[in-house]
Amino acid sequence: MEQHETFPNVFEALLLVGVLIIIQMVVGAAVIESDLLGDVNFGDLAGVVTVMxxxxxxxxxxxxxxxxxxxxxxxxxxxxxxxxxxxxxPILLLVPGLMIFAGTINSIVIWLFPMSPDEQAMFAEMMAPGFIPVLFACVAAPLLEEMLFRGVILRSFLRQYSRTKAILCSSLVFGIAHLNVYQLASAFAIGIVAGWLYERCRSLWPCILLHAAYNAFVTASYIRAVEGEIINSTSYTAIAFVAAIAAGLFLLRVLHGAAQRADATITKRD
Structure with missing residues (x-):
């Protein structure tokens, strides 16, 4: 029997993010001090510390x-x-259009708040190709983040707030947890879609699939861009958005009323 069903609320969720950051700092310091992963580069080390x-x-x-x-x-x-x-x-069909939309938002944010050289280097290292970074971005991060932000935080919010407020607040906490303005807006947008999927399906698996597919698509697009193979045609964009709209309409139709058929232990307020 689940205990503390309304933990966390919004304030407590923000505190949880703070606790997670502190834990990662302590774990990172311990790993560096012990020299357990002395041969691992910073990007790979960050992924390992995040998982731990x-x-x-x-x-x-x-x-x-x-x-x-x-x-x-x-x-x-x-x-x-x-x-x-x-x-x-339909979730897989959503991803290219969602990535283009999020990329557009990020471009506006970068235009408003230009990146420093250190920030550019940090993101380049985060996106660097390699087995461990790709494994973390496409498997570990989607699994762990969905467990926390949808499995625990949104699950609790849905018991305390209206459906809209619960999804928006959990998405905002998800964006804030990335600790930089360049990922906040796109994470917020992805969080809304993942939150809606969770509220409709009462399952983390669709959210994990969306998150993993999005990260995989972003990673593949970055690698292709580094290799000089940039896909940025008008026809590609049009097809991506048409596919995303069609997939979205399909999901809206088939998942209409799905939450009412889900587990009654998660109570939704309209």
Whole structure:
């Protein structure tokens, strides 16, 4: 039986993000001090520390809330397989258009707040090709972040606030957690889509798929750009947006009223 069902609220969620950052700093300092990963570059080390920090936080959260992973990942009454069989293709069709939209937002933010050389170097290192960075960006980060921001935070918000407020607030916390203005806007947009999927499906798996596919698409596009293979034609953009609109309309139709058929332990207020 889940305990502390309304933990966290918005203020507590922000505190959780702060605690996560502190845990990652402590873990990072311990790893560096012990020289356990002395041969690993900074970008790979950051990914490892993030995974370890999230693991420490989740051990505490799961014990405090007394919630099992089955309940965390898929509290819906319908099976995960049946849910994913409906949403997988449209979610994948959403991603290119969502990436273009988020990229446009980021371009405006960068124009308003130009990056310093250090910030440019930091993002270049984050996007550098390699097994560990790609594994972290496309597998570990989507899994861990969705567990926290949709599985714990949005799950609690839906019990306390209206559906719209819960999704928007959890998305804002998700954006703030990235700790830079350049990812805040795009993370907020992705958080809204992922939050809506969670509220409709009562499952983390569609959110994880969306997040992983988005990160994979961004990573692949960056690598192609570095290699001089930039896809930025008008026809590609038009096709991406048409596919995203069609997929969005399909999801709106098939998931209409889905939340009312989901697990009653997560109460939605209209």
């Amino acid at each position: 920090g999230n693991g420490v936080l989740f051990v505490g959260l799961m014990a405090y809330k007394q919630i099992g992973y089955r309940t965390l990942f898929h509290p819906a009454r319908t099976s995960a397989i049946s849910t994913m069989s409906v949403v997988t293709v």
